[in-house]
Amino acid sequence: MAAAAAAGAGDGPEEVPNRRVVLKRYVTGFPSEDDMELVAGAARLAVPPGSQAVVVKNLYVSCDPYMRNRMSKHEDPSYVPDFVPGEVLVNFGVCKVVASGHPDFKIGDLVWGMTGWEEYTLIPNPESFFKINHPELPLSYYTGVLGMPGLTAYIGFFNVAKPKKGDYVFVSAASGAVGQIVGQLAKLTGCYVVGSAGSDEKVNLLKTKFRFDEAFNYKKEKDLNATLKRYFPEGIDIYFENVGGAMLDAVLLNMRLRGRIPVCGMISQYNKEQPEGTRNLFCLVAKRVRMEGFIVTDHFGEYRKFEEEMVRYLKEGKINYVEDVADGLEKAPAALIALFTGANVGKQLVAVSRE
Amino acid sequence: MAAAAAAGAGDGPEEVPNRRVVLKRYVTGFPSEDDMELVAGAARLAVPPGSQAVVVKNLYVSCDPYMRNRMSKHEDPSYVPDFVPGEVLVNFGVCKVVASGHPDFKIGDLVWGMTGWEEYTLIPNPESFFKINHPELPLSYYTGVLGMPGLTAYIGFFNVAKPKKGDYVFVSAASGAVGQIVGQLAKLTGCYVVGSAGSDEKVNLLKTKFRFDEAFNYKKEKDLNATLKRYFPEGIDIYFENVGGAMLDAVLLNMRLRGRIPVCGMISQYNKEQPEGTRNLFCLVAKRVRMEGFIVTDHFGEYRKFEEEMVRYLKEGKINYVEDVADGLEKAPAALIALFTGANVGKQLVAVSRE
Numbered sequence: 001m002a003a004a005a006a007a008g009a010g011d012g013p014e015e016v017p018n019r020r021v022v023l024k025r026y027v028t029g030f031p032s033e034d035d036m037e038l039v040a041g042a043a044r045l046a047v048p049p050g051s052q053a054v055v056v057k058n059l060y061v062s063c064d065p066y067m068r069n070r071m072s073k074h075e076d077p078s079y080v081p082d083f084v085p086g087e088v089l090v091n092f093g094v095c096k097v098v099a100s101g102h103p104d105f106k107i108g109d110l111v112w113g114m115t116g117w118e119e120y121t122l123i124p125n126p127e128s129f130f131k132i133n134h135p136e137l138p139l140s141y142y143t144g145v146l147g148m149p150g151l152t153a154y155i156g157f158f159n160v161a162k163p164k165k166g167d168y169v170f171v172s173a174a175s176g177a178v179g180q181i182v183g184q185l186a187k188l189t190g191c192y193v194v195g196s197a198g199s200d201e202k203v204n205l206l207k208t209k210f211r212f213d214e215a216f217n218y219k220k221e222k223d224l225n226a227t228l229k230r231y232f233p234e235g236i237d238i239y240f241e242n243v244g245g246a247m248l249d250a251v252l253l254n255m256r257l258r259g260r261i262p263v264c265g266m267i268s269q270y271n272k273e274q275p276e277g278t279r280n281l282f283c284l285v286a287k288r289v290r291m292e293g294f295i296v297t298d299h300f301g302e303y304r305k306f307e308e309e310m311v312r313y314l315k316e317g318k319i320n321y322v323e324d325v326a327d328g329l330e331k332a333p334a335a336l337i338a339l340f341t342g343a344n345v346g347k348q349l350v351a352v353s354r355e
Numbered sequence: 356m357a358a359a360a361a362a363g364a365g366d367g368p369e370e371v372p373n374r375r376v377v378l379k380r381y382v383t384g385f386p387s388e389d390d391m392e393l394v395a396g397a398a399r400l401a402v403p404p405g406s407q408a409v410v411v412k413n414l415y416v417s418c419d420p421y422m423r424n425r426m427s428k429h430e431d432p433s434y435v436p437d438f439v440p441g442e443v444l445v446n447f448g449v450c451k452v453v454a455s456g457h458p459d460f461k462i463g464d465l466v467w468g469m470t471g472w473e474e475y476t477l478i479p480n481p482e483s484f485f486k487i488n489h490p491e492l493p494l495s496y497y498t499g500v501l502g503m504p505g506l507t508a509y510i511g512f513f514n515v516a517k518p519k520k521g522d523y524v525f526v527s528a529a530s531g532a533v534g535q536i537v538g539q540l541a542k543l544t545g546c547y548v549v550g551s552a553g554s555d556e557k558v559n560l561l562k563t564k565f566r567f568d569e570a571f572n573y574k575k576e577k578d579l580n581a582t583l584k585r586y587f588p589e590g591i592d593i594y595f596e597n598v599g600g601a602m603l604d605a606v607l608l609n610m611r612l613r614g615r616i617p618v619c620g621m622i623s624q625y626n627k628e629q630p631e632g633t634r635n636l637f638c639l640v641a642k643r644v645r646m647e648g649f650i651v652t653d654h655f656g657e658y659r660k661f662e663e664e665m666v667r668y669l670k671e672g673k674i675n676y677v678e679d680v681a682d683g684l685e686k687a688p689a690a691l692i693a694l695f696t697g698a699n700v701g702k703q704l705v706a707v708s709r710e
Contacts, residue, residue, distance in 0.1 A: 076608075079641040244636065253431075263639045277632010281599065284618045284648035286434040291646045293639035 018043035020118035021332045023083040027071040030271040030340065035071065036089065036333040043120035047101040054105050054126045056095035061117055062143035063326075063336045063348040064177070067091055068270040079295060089117040089332075093352075094132070094142045102126050110135055112142040117332055119352060130303060134311050144177050144347040145321040146310055152264060152296040153181035154306050157189075160262035160294050161238045165190035168232050170251065173242035174215065175202040175322070177347035178264060182240045183212050184319045191238070194231045196247065198342040205345070209320050224250035235259070241291075244269045245276045252280035252289075261291040271340060322346030373398035375473035376687045378438040382426040385626040385695065390426065391444065391688040398475035402456040409460050409481045411450035413470055415680075417498035418691045418703040419532070422446055423625040434650060444472040444687075448707075449487070449497045457481050465490055467497040472687055474707060485658060489666050499532050499702040500676040501665055507619060507651040508536035509661050512544075515617035515649050516593045520545035523587055525606065528597035529570065530557040530677070532702035533619060537595045538567050539674045546593070549586045551602065553697040560700065564675050579605035590614070596646075599624045600631045607635035607644075616646040626695060677701030 018041040027035045047053040070083045083089055093115040097105050105111070105126050113129035115121045123129065132142055144150060156178070157163060169186040173179045174195025183206065186193045194214040195206045206215035214231055221227040228236070228250055235256030241248060244266025251261070269275040284291060313319040324344040326335035329352055338344040373396040382390045402408040425438045438444055448470040452460050460466070460481050468484030470476045478484065487497055499505060511533070512518060524541040528534045529550025538561065541548045549569040550561045561570035569586055576582040583591070583605055590611030596603060599621025606616070624630040639646060668674040679699040681690035684707055693699040 248636075263636070265640065266637050269637065275634045275637065277634050278636055279630045279632050281603075281618070281633055282621050282624065282630065284646065285620065285650065286648070288648050288650060288653065290648075291639060293641070293643050293645075295640065295643055298643065 014045045015042050016045060016120065017041070018119045019329050020088045020116065021329055022088055023071060023085050025085050026073045026082075027068075029273060031068060031071055031337060033333040033337055036336070038330050038333070041118065043118075043122070045120065046099050047122070050101070051124070052102040052126070053100075053122055053124045054097050054102055054129075055099035055120060055122050056111065056115060057098045057120055058115055058118065058352040059094045059096060059354070060140045060143050060325075061093035061115065061332070061350050061352055062091050062148065062177075063332075063339055063344075063350065064091060064149065065265055065267045065270065065339050067336060068340065088121075090114055091117070092143060092148045094139050094147075095121070095129075100126075105129075105131075110139065112147055117329065117350075117352075119329070130307075133304075133307060137311065137314060140323060140325065140349060140351070141314075141321065143349045144323055145181055145314065145319070146307060148296055149177035149347060150181050150310055151299065151303055151306050153178045153185060154310070155296055155299040155302065156240060156262040156264050156294055157182050157185050157238075159299065160292050161240065161260045163189050163191055163238055167191045167237035168234060168256065169193045169238045169240070170228070170232065170236045171195045171212075171240045171242070172218075172247050173197070173265075173267060174212065175205050175210070175346060176242065176344075179240070179242055180206075180210050180322065180346065181319065183210050184313075186238075187211055187213075188313070188318060199345075202345060205322060209322060211320075218247065225253050228254040235287075238262075240264060241266070243267050244278075248278055249280050252278070252283040255283055255287045255289045257287050259287060259289045261289060263291060263293040267340070324348045326350045328352070369400045370397050371400060371475065372396070373474045374684050375443045375471060376684055377443055378426060378440050380440050381428045381437075382423075384628060386423060386426055386692060388688040388692055391691070393685050393688070396473065398473075398477070400475065401454045402477070405456070406479070407457040407481070408455075408477055408479045409452050409457055409484075410454040410475055410477050411466065411470060412453045412475055413473065413707040414449045414451060414709070415495045415498050416448035416470065416472055416687070416705050416707055417446050417502065417504070417532075418681075418687075418694055418699075418705065419446060419504065420620055420622045420625065420694050422691060423695065443476075445469055446472070447498060447503045449494050449502075450476070450484075455481075460484075465494065467502055472684065472705075472707075474684070485662075488659075488662060492666065492669060495678060495680065495704060495706070496669075496676065498704045499678055500536055500669065500674070501662060503651055504532035504702060505536050505665055506654065506658055506661050508533045508540060509665070510651055510654045510657065511595060511617040511619050511649055512537050512540050512593075514654065515647050516595065516615045518544050518546055518593055522546045522592035523589060523611065524548045524593045524595070525583070525587065525591045526550045526567075526595045526597070527573075527602050528552070528620075528622060529567065530560050530565070530701060531597065531699075534595070534597060535561075535565050535677065535701065536674065538565050539668075541593075542566055542568075543668070543673060554700075557700060560677060564677060566675075573602065580608050583609040590642075593617075595619060596621070598622050599633075604633055604635050607633070607638040610638055610642045610644045612642050614642060614644045616644060618646060618648040622695070679703045681705045683707070 097109040110132040111129040169191045196218045203215045206212040245268035452464040465487040466484040524546045561567040600623035
């Protein structure tokens with residue numbers, strides 16, 4: 001108690017319960033809810049004296065496929081640090097500042113950034129957080145269409161794929177957080193857009209709510225090469241790659257001259273002990289195709305421009321957005337697993353506190 | 356004889372023997388000399404009246420790995436037309452004009468372009484041929500360092516890989532027609548360059564004649580990932596891809612942030628019924644790598660600029676060049692097969708006639 005008091009900010013820290021989702025063990029193969037655990041904890045709603053930290057109350061946390069990589073132990077340092085067994089999971093979330101030692105953040109500020117899967121999180125370096133400029137829209141949107149996945153779609157499509165009006169665009173995992181935005185941005189650019197998804201419900205969403213020109217359920221297709229030839233008799237100019245595996249191999253056979261493949265992710269491979277091999281890479285030569293990986297955090301400098309443009313599209317009804325909200329931290333492990341079984345419909349997130 | 360006379364250009368066509376190498380049958384798997392055949396034929400050293408064709412005497416013809424693709428029957432039209440059984444093989448070669456109906460070409464002109472594996476070839480559209488501006492250099496160089504493979508190296512390295520001084524560059528098939536030029540262009544650009552090849556003799560050539568910083572015999576390496584980590588402790592900025600397969604997978608694990616992989620060819624895969632799978636493509640995301648295929652014929656507009664620059668390097672001794680010359684059309688089938696067994700040392704070509 002003496003130590004706790006010493007860490008207080010002047011008038012004594014208030015200690016509150018803080019439930020948190022921790023990684024129970026490193027994952028191999030397909031993850032399960034049991035690989036995570038909801039545990040009790042405590043938080044002090046005050047920052048260490050003299051620090052520029054803030055304490056946030058977490059409102060919404062995002063479930064994103066890339067988190068799977070962080071659940072395994074890697075020998076080589078990956079592009080993101082591995083989670084640590086016994087420690088809280090972290091990812092992008094929407095938060096309210098409840099204590100601040102930083103001049104740019106005051107109590108009550110709404111922000112989004114990298115936070116914990118818990119009720120309250122101490123953020124030592126809040127400079128990486130964005131303030132939420134449009135709280136008139138649902139705050140949860142800042143885990144998706146107005147947050148990391150939305151910017152991912154925007155950067156991958158415009159900066160990496162460099163689309164032209166009339167381009168033939170194919171999007172896999174098309175009803176997901178990124179795919180639904182890519183497809184709609186492509187339609188706004190004057191492209192022809194086809195999406196694939198893993199259920200008829202999602203396919204219907206693509207064709208109605210998200211206004212894709214065509215969509216198909218890849219689980220019902222026996223020969224993906226033939227399927228793509230049917231939807232793209234002229235070939236594919238842009239393939240927005242979210243899945244890898246058999247779909248990528250079929251796409252390579254159907255790329256058009258000087259096509260582009262922004263590589264956003266390869267969700268079909270994340271739970272395999274050894275990734276599937278891609279056999280048709282020679283098509284890169286024959287069709288002069290560019291395949292390029294990117295990571296959205298390299299492009300956070302473009303966030304404010306993106307945010308204003310996307311807010312305008314949302315308010316004008318030019319972009320629709322579907323999210324799948326799990327209520328409460330206790331639902332968080334199942335929500336994360338849903339990404340890999342495809343149980344979610346639209347962008348998966350967890351409402352930690354609706355307040 | 357009446358028809359032959361009618362086809363003559365005024366003073367009657369001279370008919371001469373014309374040995375030619377034809378494709379005997381479509382190839383599956385590893386090609387053999389028996390898949391080709393040297394047959395007797397005849398040529399008229401005159402162009403059809405009123406045409407703008409030329410007839411050339413073939414001096415040197417080039418053996419290039421991409422020819423393997425043309426020896427099989429493809430359902431989908433590939434980027435180059437398939438050869439036809441019973442018909443002469445064609446590829447780039449160095450020729451002398453012996454008859455011309457074209458105002459830009461006169462008898463005696465030295466040219467290079469797409470010609471037949473035979474003694475004489477009728478070229479209906481000679482506009483695609485380049486005149487040889489530097490006959491003071493060995494004419495055979497126009498099948499290699501001053502021809503298609505040289506321009507391939509130049510375009511792939513400068514236009515596609517976009518090198519910077521100090522970049523770490525890895526070249527596979529490094530003693531071949533393209534590889535030896537890429538490595539030396541990289542050294543001239545101030546890069547650190549390592550090459551792989553399939554024999555100690557070739558490795559020695561890389562380190563001495565071609566001035567690579569390091570080189571290794573990939574056939575002696577048990578773990579290519581470990582090998583590359585040894586030669587590139589900081590990672591690879593540019594991988595000039597000539598081979599595909601296991602080497603590509605090892606390279607992907609060792610790419611540096613924002614690395615580039617110009618894809619020139621994948622010779623290790625051309626004779627496989629089904630290409631090997633590449634498993635480590637997720638590295639494109641983690642390291643934001645760009646992988647881009649290209650074909651030199653798209654860039655022939657840059658040939659004259661390239662020719663002058665390369666001639667200067669050759670005359671100043673800044674670029675060395677090693678070729679492997681098979682003498683006579685009867686050696687041509689074996690020379691082509693050598694590319695796939697690795698028996699050639701340096702750029703493989705066939706001297707049809709030294710005259």
